[in-house]
Structure formats: C-alpha cells, structure tokens
Amino acid sequence: MDAKHVRTMSATNFFDGEHFEKSTLTMKRRVDAHVNALPANFAVQASQKTRLISRMNAAPRVKLSKIFALVDEYAELRKPFVACAEECDSCCHMNVQITNVEAERIEKSTGKKAKFLRADTCHPVTKFAGVPCPFLVNRRCSIYEDRPLLCRSHASFDVDSYWCAPERMNAAELPMISITDAQVAVSEIAHESAARRFADIRDFFG
Numbered sequence: 001m002d003a004k005h006v007r008t009m010s011a012t013n014f015f016d017g018e019h020f021e022k023s024t025l026t027m028k029r030r031v032d033a034h035v036n037a038l039p040a041n042f043a044v045q046a047s048q049k050t051r052l053i054s055r056m057n058a059a060p061r062v063k064l065s066k067i068f069a070l071v072d073e074y075a076e077l078r079k080p081f082v083a084c085a086e087e088c089d090s091c092c093h094m095n096v097q098i099t100n101v102e103a104e105r106i107e108k109s110t111g112k113k114a115k116f117l118r119a120d121t122c123h124p125v126t127k128f129a130g131v132p133c134p135f136l137v138n139r140r141c142s143i144y145e146d147r148p149l150l151c152r153s154h155a156s157f158d159v160d161s162y163w164c165a166p167e168r169m170n171a172a173e174l175p176m177i178s179i180t181d182a183q184v185a186v187s188e189i190a191h192e193s194a195a196r197r198f199a200d201i202r203d204f205f206g
C-alpha cells in the first residue's frame, strides 16, 4: 500500500473552474492532513505486509481476503478525511475493473455465476459513467463484505460528492491517494490463477 503516493492531476474538460480550484485546494489539504495523521511507518509497513501476502503459499482467495483486510484497515484511518458516506452511491455508477479472483469471491457469496470471459476488457473511462453496478440495491452495496478492491480503495478527499456525479466524474482529475501496492498484489494473485481475467464487474455479472 503506497499511502504516500499522492497524485495531483490537471483538469481536462471541467466546466466550473472556480469550483475545481477550490476543490483542488481542499483535497490537497485533506490528503496532506491524512498522510500526516497516519501512524509512523504505516505506509512502509503496509507495503511490506502486502508484499508478504502476495508471496504467501496460499490459495488466491485466502491471499485476496488478507489484502482486503489490510486495505480496510487503511480505509478506517482515511475515514475522517474523505467525503465518502454510507448513503452515497456515486462511485457505484462508474467503471469497476475487477479480476477473476474477485469475481469468484462474489460468485461464492451471492451464488450468482460469473460469466466466462474469453478475453480481458478495458473500457474507456466514460463507458459506465452513470450506469449502476449490478450489485447496487436500493442505493446500497449488496455485496459489501465481498466488494472488489477498487470499491474499497476509491475515496474522495473532497468535502462532498460534487465531483463524483456521473456528469463530472471524468471531467477533472483531482488530488487523491493511490494504493498501488494493493492493486499490484491483487493483479499478481489473479495472474497466479488458471482462469486469469481482468474486466469490468458488469462484464462478469451484467
């Protein structure tokens, strides 16, 4: 987990410059405050633990559970600094790229069979803007304990979900934190499995 990897990107097609500037400053401040509030060596230790899990001699689903637990631990520390709240479902209306190992975990918990995919998919970022995830029920995640890494790691450091609305979610790129180590580990776990596949959650379950 690379909690110190802060991405600051430029806007491409935003339409409210004043709001964008304000949000950028707010989010930078909250990212910094969050990073400063992390326990000493948290990022380094999390990164080491992630690598150890990735190299464990264990079944992919076991390793995935351990990575998820680590990411959830980090997400708890992040909570005071993000806009994400239980009643918000904005990020359930965007692309959700997952691996076959994550699809298998969902399949096991829901009994819903994942589709057999002959090839990986990599959709344009706007492909599912505004399209609800198949597991969104009454504006809540129906597979919360088994939701994929992307859903666990995605968070807005703004004070509200203004930039998460479908019409804006891809219009501007704002300060955020990437948990690259966890993403790499989940990708490596998927590569170990015979049915290795990367696709959107809707490709597997839509």
Ligand code: SF4
Binding pocket: 091, 092, 093, 096, 133, 134, 135, 136, 137, 140, 141, 142, 143, 144, 147, 148, 151
């Ligand atoms: S899996 Fe759950 S949290 Fe993730 S997009 Fe779907 S409904 Fe939202």
